[in-house]
Amino acid sequence: MQGVGFRPFVYRLAHSLGLKGWVQNLKGNVLIHIQGEAVALEQFTSTLVQQSPAIARPVILNNKIVTPESLPSFSIRDSDSGLNADIHTPADYYTCKDCLQELNDPHNRRYRYPFINCTQCGPRYTLIKQLPYDRARTTMAGFPLCTACGSEYNNPLDRRYHAEPIACEQCGPQLQYIEKENCIDDTTGALNKTIEALRAGKIVAIKGVGGYHLLCDASNDAAILTLRTRKPRPHKPLAVMFPSVGDDELELLRQHVMLTDTDARLITDPARPIVIVEKKHHSGLSEYLSPDLSHLGVFLPYSPLHHLLLQEFNQAVVATSANISGEPVLTQQHHVQQRLLHITDCFLHHNRPIARPADDSVVRVIHQQARPIRIGRGMAPVELTLPHCIQKPTLAVGGQMKNSIALAWDNRLVVSPHIGDLDSPHSLTVFEQVITDLQQLYEIQIEQIVCDAHRGYASHRWAHQAGLPVIQVFHHHAHAATLEVEFPQDTPWLVFTWDGVGYGADGSLWGGEGLLGRPGKWQRIASFTPFRVPAGDLAARQPWRSAAALCWQAGLEYTAPLEHELVRHAWQNNINCTSSSAVGRLFDAAAALTGLIENASFEGQGPMLLETNTTQLQQTATLPIKNIDNILQADWQPLLPVLQNHTLTIKQRANYFHSTMAATLLEQAMLARECYGNFQVGLSGGVFQNKKLTEQVITLLEQNNFRVFFNQQIPCNDGGLCAGQIMEAMQNKH
Numbered sequence: 001m002q003g004v005g006f007r008p009f010v011y012r013l014a015h016s017l018g019l020k021g022w023v024q025n026l027k028g029n030v031l032i033h034i035q036g037e038a039v040a041l042e043q044f045t046s047t048l049v050q051q052s053p054a055i056a057r058p059v060i061l062n063n064k065i066v067t068p069e070s071l072p073s074f075s076i077r078d079s080d081s082g083l084n085a086d087i088h089t090p091a092d093y094y095t096c097k098d099c100l101q102e103l104n105d106p107h108n109r110r111y112r113y114p115f116i117n118c119t120q121c122g123p124r125y126t127l128i129k130q131l132p133y134d135r136a137r138t139t140m141a142g143f144p145l146c147t148a149c150g151s152e153y154n155n156p157l158d159r160r161y162h163a164e165p166i167a168c169e170q171c172g173p174q175l176q177y178i179e180k181e182n183c184i185d186d187t188t189g190a191l192n193k194t195i196e197a198l199r200a201g202k203i204v205a206i207k208g209v210g211g212y213h214l215l216c217d218a219s220n221d222a223a224i225l226t227l228r229t230r231k232p233r234p235h236k237p238l239a240v241m242f243p244s245v246g247d248d249e250l251e252l253l254r255q256h257v258m259l260t261d262t263d264a265r266l267i268t269d270p271a272r273p274i275v276i277v278e279k280k281h282h283s284g285l286s287e288y289l290s291p292d293l294s295h296l297g298v299f300l301p302y303s304p305l306h307h308l309l310l311q312e313f314n315q316a317v318v319a320t321s322a323n324i325s326g327e328p329v330l331t332q333q334h335h336v337q338q339r340l341l342h343i344t345d346c347f348l349h350h351n352r353p354i355a356r357p358a359d360d361s362v363v364r365v366i367h368q369q370a371r372p373i374r375i376g377r378g379m380a381p382v383e384l385t386l387p388h389c390i391q392k393p394t395l396a397v398g399g400q401m402k403n404s405i406a407l408a409w410d411n412r413l414v415v416s417p418h419i420g421d422l423d424s425p426h427s428l429t430v431f432e433q434v435i436t437d438l439q440q441l442y443e444i445q446i447e448q449i450v451c452d453a454h455r456g457y458a459s460h461r462w463a464h465q466a467g468l469p470v471i472q473v474f475h476h477h478a479h480a481a482t483l484e485v486e487f488p489q490d491t492p493w494l495v496f497t498w499d500g501v502g503y504g505a506d507g508s509l510w511g512g513e514g515l516l517g518r519p520g521k522w523q524r525i526a527s528f529t530p531f532r533v534p535a536g537d538l539a540a541r542q543p544w545r546s547a548a549a550l551c552w553q554a555g556l557e558y559t560a561p562l563e564h565e566l567v568r569h570a571w572q573n574n575i576n577c578t579s580s581s582a583v584g585r586l587f588d589a590a591a592a593l594t595g596l597i598e599n600a601s602f603e604g605q606g607p608m609l610l611e612t613n614t615t616q617l618q619q620t621a622t623l624p625i626k627n628i629d630n631i632l633q634a635d636w637q638p639l640l641p642v643l644q645n646h647t648l649t650i651k652q653r654a655n656y657f658h659s660t661m662a663a664t665l666l667e668q669a670m671l672a673r674e675c676y677g678n679f680q681v682g683l684s685g686g687v688f689q690n691k692k693l694t695e696q697v698i699t700l701l702e703q704n705n706f707r708v709f710f711n712q713q714i715p716c717n718d719g720g721l722c723a724g725q726i727m728e729a730m731q732n733k734h
Contacts, residue, residue, distance in 0.1 A: 004090060005053045005119025006030055007076050008161040014074035017044055021071060025079035025132045029086050035068045053120060076156055079132035087131050087442050092209050092358060092377050094272045094302040096121035103304055114305035115173050115352065119163045125380060126210045126358050127165055130441060135164040139353040146171035179346035194348045195312045202345040203227050205322050205336055209303050210358030210377040211329030212322030212336050214344060224288045224318060230343040233325055236602040237290035239274045239297040241319040243310035249300055256283040257298055262365045271378030272302035273361035285316060294612040297362060321359050326421035328430040329359040356437050358417045366691050367698050372715045373689060380417035382713055387488040392447040395435060396725035397459040399452050399718040405435055406722035409444050415714055415723055422458035450725040454503035471729045475502025476510050478724030481519040483682035485723045487709045492517055492679040494672055496665055499685035500540055500584030511582025514668055516676060520731025526632040526668040528581045534571045536578030543588035543606040544598040550589050554637045561598050583687050586636055590657045593643040594650050607690060613654040617696045620659040622667040632671050634664050662696040669706060680707040686717040
């Protein structure tokens with residue numbers, strides 16, 4: 001109930017009903033004392049929940065009769081920070097319609113002011129230093145209110161009453177434009193110069209709500225190719241921000257992409273995430289935004305600054321995270337100017353500090369439901385309720401890639417925003433900052449740590465150096481346990497955990513497993529025939545290695561693109577080879593064998609190309625499955641002749657591969673049901689970000705009377721591992 005304008009709403013409601021009393025912010029909750037006639041009190045209680053502010057989610061925790069006090073009217077009391085914390089941190093909100101109207105009204109004193117906000121919109125998570133949510137505890141503390149803003153801030157009947165980020169041109173943050181030796185400190189001049197730079201095809205680093213973006217014209221091939229060369233990011237898709245046009249804000253966007261009703265609802269949601277949708281070809285946008293792929297990440301402006309830029313520019317812009325690829329988004333001006341000077345032509349800074357980074361959230365609609373790919377600004381932190389209480393305050397440090405962390409205490413679970421890949425000193429610095437920061441924000445002192453069992457992970461090493469008890473959790477056990485976080489069940493699970501790599505309980509690299517049971521009690525009952533990958537740590541960026549491994553193991557010829565004889569010799573002698581059952585590597589191999597790609601510039605490029613070339617899935621035979629040591633092991637070898645059959649088109653082979661993999665999962669589930677009885681089926685792991693595969697899998701399972709569950713609040717990829725690690729730790733008996 002913090003940061004959503006709830007106290008002013010309570011004040012206005014009480015006054016309208018002639019009631020007396022008071023409302024007060026506690027640490028995470030709101031306390032209301034209300035007194036008056038019984039009928040009015042009953043109306044107050046029902047209206048309190050049913051007509052609360054749009055971004056509020058009130059729940060009445062306790063309601064009891066108290067002795068009336070001698071009160072002249074209804075009032076708003078100062079926050080009480082002395083009670084035990086029950087802290088709930090609000091996310092960052094998009095710019096509301098009332099503020100947008102004022103932003104574009106020449107007669108309003110905040111006309112074209114890029115930091116306009118009210119109790120119903122604006123930054124929260126990236127602004128708050130500690131709770132209760134009062135201005136002195138935010139990064140706006142250094143901006144004293146002018147007389148006009150102070151009047152609004154202190155008027156309970158004004159919609160800016162205690163809007164903590166409130167500001168105007170006279171007293172609030174300002175913009176600064178820097179290009180080489182040229183510096184413009186005037187906000188209007190800085191905005192105009194930024195528009196001029198975008199129109200000239202330049203790349204601009206722009207400070208937003210939770211970090212910096214790199215912006216350029218989304219229809220300018222030369223600008224986009226320059227950005228890709230400098231970053232470097234040769235192929236990975238770039239997100240595109242569109243101006244809000246039309247009554248539903250989507251008029252311009254619909255000219256370039258295809259939207260379902262669910263897509264449209266998500267794009268206009270208050271969280272304003274990036275939504276992955278199907279693009280229209282030859283729409284006027286650059287072909288280099290997502291080369292050779294059928295989909296594109298799109299979103300609308302969510303801050304007043306974005307609205308001003310996009311309104312004036314009047315066309316779509318690339319808006320990608322300002323970072324070194326894979327690292328956390330940058331938030332500090334000096335870091336941006338030092339680390340991105342070789343990428344960007346100019347900078348648009350502002351002087352409102354960012355308390356903590358929050359990259360843009362990314363979602364994709366799969367089987368008519370929004371599925372988070374990355375949790376960030378507008379959605380984070382994710383606060384969930386655990387099925388039961390955890391014994392000690394616990395930190396889960398996630399994995400190596402797409403890292404996020406989680407805090408758990410009592411029956412509460414908080415998942416941080418996306419941090420990034422832990423491959424660089426900067427990433428580890430932010431990782432440690434987020435761990436410290438969330439503990440301070442929620443006033444929790446951790447007593448134990450949960451980490452992935454893989455010793456090569458930076459998060460694993462950090463956990464063992466932290467000086468606290470450590471619980472190690474196998475990678476795919478954590479993936480499976482994420483389903484129990486979101487969908488607590490009394491019956492057993494069969495969770496298919498399909499991804500690229502993860503340290504398994506037998507010491508090999510898993511990634512194509514079916515795990516039966518519950519958190520803390522998983523039994524591996526399904527998998528794929530393991531295969532040895534030469535220099536397996538390189539396989540994610542070199543799909544040919546997985547293709548070579550499959551062919552050589554099946555006794556087929558495969559000519560590697562580099563160092564063929566040396567690699568073949570190493571594989572034959574099991575030198576620097578890793579045994580894997582990962583479905584993610586099977587997708588890589590399929591992409592290489594069909595001729596789509598041999599070397600990838602980003603993780604997942606091969607599978608994404610394979611998905612794009614999949615047009616129509618069909619009923620196919622399953623792969624042969626044998627029961628080996630009580631594991632239903634699917635043999636991938638029959639895939640190879642079809643994938644290498646060049647009389648078939650790439651699309652035919654991609655259709656066959658997806659259809660066969662989906663049919664094989666169904667067959668493993670049906671054989672497991674014959675052996676073990678009823679269970680519900682869960683899907684977890686990065687492979688299930690593939691929309692076409694996952695929708696076919698869910699359809700087949702439901703047609704055969706399985707109840708199917710798939711993550712809706714936390715990512716199915718490694719960004720959700722920390723939540724599963726907490727569930728596993730709750731079952732730890734040692």
